[in-house]
Amino acid sequence: MREYLKNIWTAIITILIGMKITFKHLFVPAVTIQYPDVKPQLPERERNRLYVNMDDCIGCDQCARACPVNCISIETVKGLPTEDLGKTSQGRKKALWVTNFTIDFSKCCYCQLCVFPCPTECIYMTDVYEFSEYERGNLIYNFSTLTPEEAEQKKINYAQFEADKAKEKAAKAAAPVNTSAPKEQ
Amino acid sequence: MTYDFFYKLFGSQVVAAIIQGLLPLFVFILPFAVFAVWLERKVSAHMQDRLGPMRVGWHGWLQTIADILKLLQKEDIIASENDKPLFNIAPLLVFIGSYAAFAAIPFSSAFIGSNLDLGVFFIVAVSGLVVAGILMAGWASNNKYSLLGAMRSAAQIISYEIPTILVIVTIVMVTGTLNLNTLSEMQTGHFWNWMILGGPTLGVAKFLMIPFMIIGFVIIYISSLAEVNRTPFDIPEAESELVSGYHTEYSGMKFAMFFLAEYANMFAVSAVVAALFFGGYQSPIGYLGNLIGIKWLIPIEQLFWFTAKGLFFVFVQMWLRWTLPRLRVDQLMAACWKYLIPIAFVNLIIIGLITLM
Ligand code: SF4
Ligand code: SF4
Numbered sequence: 208m209r210e211y212l213k214n215i216w217t218a219i220i221t222i223l224i225g226m227k228i229t230f231k232h233l234f235v236p237a238v239t240i241q242y243p244d245v246k247p248q249l250p251e252r253e254r255n256r257l258y259v260n261m262d263d264c265i266g267c268d269q270c271a272r273a274c275p276v277n278c279i280s281i282e283t284v285k286g287l288p289t290e291d292l293g294k295t296s297q298g299r300k301k302a303l304w305v306t307n308f309t310i311d312f313s314k315c316c317y318c319q320l321c322v323f324p325c326p327t328e329c330i331y332m333t334d335v336y337e338f339s340e341y342e343r344g345n346l347i348y349n350f351s352t353l354t355p356e357e358a359e360q361k362k363i364n365y366a367q368f369e370a371d372k373a374k375e376k377a378a379k380a381a382a383p384v385n386t387s388a389p390k391e392q
Numbered sequence: 393m394t395y396d397f398f399y400k401l402f403g404s405q406v407v408a409a410i411i412q413g414l415l416p417l418f419v420f421i422l423p424f425a426v427f428a429v430w431l432e433r434k435v436s437a438h439m440q441d442r443l444g445p446m447r448v449g450w451h452g453w454l455q456t457i458a459d460i461l462k463l464l465q466k467e468d469i470i471a472s473e474n475d476k477p478l479f480n481i482a483p484l485l486v487f488i489g490s491y492a493a494f495a496a497i498p499f500s501s502a503f504i505g506s507n508l509d510l511g512v513f514f515i516v517a518v519s520g521l522v523v524a525g526i527l528m529a530g531w532a533s534n535n536k537y538s539l540l541g542a543m544r545s546a547a548q549i550i551s552y553e554i555p556t557i558l559v560i561v562t563i564v565m566v567t568g569t570l571n572l573n574t575l576s577e578m579q580t581g582h583f584w585n586w587m588i589l590g591g592p593t594l595g596v597a598k599f600l601m602i603p604f605m606i607i608g609f610v611i612i613y614i615s616s617l618a619e620v621n622r623t624p625f626d627i628p629e630a631e632s633e634l635v636s637g638y639h640t641e642y643s644g645m646k647f648a649m650f651f652l653a654e655y656a657n658m659f660a661v662s663a664v665v666a667a668l669f670f671g672g673y674q675s676p677i678g679y680l681g682n683l684i685g686i687k688w689l690i691p692i693e694q695l696f697w698f699t700a701k702g703l704f705f706v707f708v709q710m711w712l713r714w715t716l717p718r719l720r721v722d723q724l725m726a727a728c729w730k731y732l733i734p735i736a737f738v739n740l741i742i743i744g745l746i747t748l749m
Binding site: 214215222225226229230232233234235236239241 | 435437438439440441442443714716731735
């Protein structure tokens with residue numbers, strides 16, 4: 208009987224205690240962040256979408272080699288001696304045309320390993336994290352500043368330059384024969 | 393009163409009766425269900441330091457309407473192994489069971505669906521229909537979880553009907569009437585005339601009765617909670633064990649029907665508790681209409697007080713739901729058969745002795 212009454216008593220008291228706690232929480236301000244309207248504060252070193260500042264990129268391919276999932280693909284063409292490719296912001300002369308620089312964000316795991324080896328610190332993490340797409344192909348970002356035609360042109364230019372050089376070399380190789388002849392005359 | 397009005401307006405008893413019958417559904421239960429679902433989500437959210445629905449309308453108050461629109465568009469799935477006729481009738485039966493209870497509930501002195509002399513008895517009887525509907529739903533779904541939920545529900549509702557009825561009998565014994573309207577009329581005046589405070593007759597008996605009336609109220613409130621399958625007595629739909637019990641297989645409007653029935657039921661039991669113990673539609677502090685001499689204001693005030701009391705008890709139901717964990721099946725049965733029923737019996741005898749004095 209004692210046990211019985213004690214059970215009733217504990218039931219009533221514990222229920223009332225529980226109800227008191229929940230009632231108090233009715234008036235505790237909510238911790239919810241109204242996401243699309245209010246953006247949460249991101250931590251200082253958050254890792255999100257990459258950005259490549261092509262003005263500074265020297266096309267050294269270090270980032271692509273560091274990437275564990277191979278989602279960066281870089282294609283470069285040497286610049287002609289006559290061309291001025293400009294300088295990086297640290298004053299380094301650029302020697303390569305970056306004809307193609309794509310990052311496939313559907314593969315990227317946001318490990319930031321590509322950021323550290325970059326000699327010019329031109330590939331870095333931004334605070335953009337809302338870039339979902341309906342098409343997977345749209346997640347392949349192209350950072351190259353050259354249009355496809357320009358890139359094609361650069362390739363042709365370089366091939367031409369190489370061909371010219373080869374011709375010159377061939378001409379040089381043939382020259383002793385040519386130049387000696389007039390001396391003999 | 394409203395019936396006479398419609399009868400005069402349309403000159404046909406059938407039309408008047410149909411309108412009278414549909415009135416609480418469209419004027420009261422649907423808006424109430426819409427509001428209560430929103431309230432439930434808000435209460436639960438704020439009790440857990442969340443915000444709940446916020447995006448449809450001010451603080452999400454149109455969320456339920458959006459949800460109803462969504463449910464209306466949904467495909468009505470009937471699995472090939474379902475027992476189709478039973479499967480289709482079940483939600484209707486559950487809803488009818490809970491809606492029929494509203495026929496005998498006095499919303500105000502001017503509106504009572506049917507002024508039955510057997511009011512409370514009728515309510516207890518028709519809510520029994522809900523069990524049949526739930527069992528049908530569980531059986532016809534041809535799903536073990538549904539059937540388990542339905543069986544549990546039947547066991548639970550039938551057991552908890554006993555303490556409910558014992559407490560109702562206590563009140564009936566004191567007041568001598570089963571008619572909810574008369575019951576409410578008896579508790580007129582101020583709140584000290586309510587049954588929870590010993591009823592309208594003044595005397596030693598009134599004060600002796602107060603503690604036992606409070607016990608009676610607690611018992612009927614707990615057992616009515618169990619009858620409408622609300623937490624902590626929601627083992628028929630226990631999400632973590634039974635998916636969602638007897639309505640697992642339902643989708644679209646049929647599911648909405650169960651949902652509506654649940655909320656209608658919540659209000660019905662709250663209304664019965666309010667009518668039995670808290671003066672029904674009577675104001676606790678007297679009427680403004682009496683004070684300034686406008687007679688037609690009184691029924692409206694009564695409707696307000698009735699809704700306020702009903703809503704308060706609905707709120708407490710939600711409050712309990714978000715406070716207490718679910719009982720185990722054996723605990724559920726123990727609470728009913730070992731605690732509520734004996735106490736209700738003793739309570740009945742003590743109040744009987746007090747009334748004899
Ligand atoms: S963050 Fe990691 S995965 Fe993404 S591009 Fe850089 S190295 Fe590759
Ligand atoms: S490491 Fe930096 S400079 Fe080198 S290719 Fe990548 S982005 Fe360009």
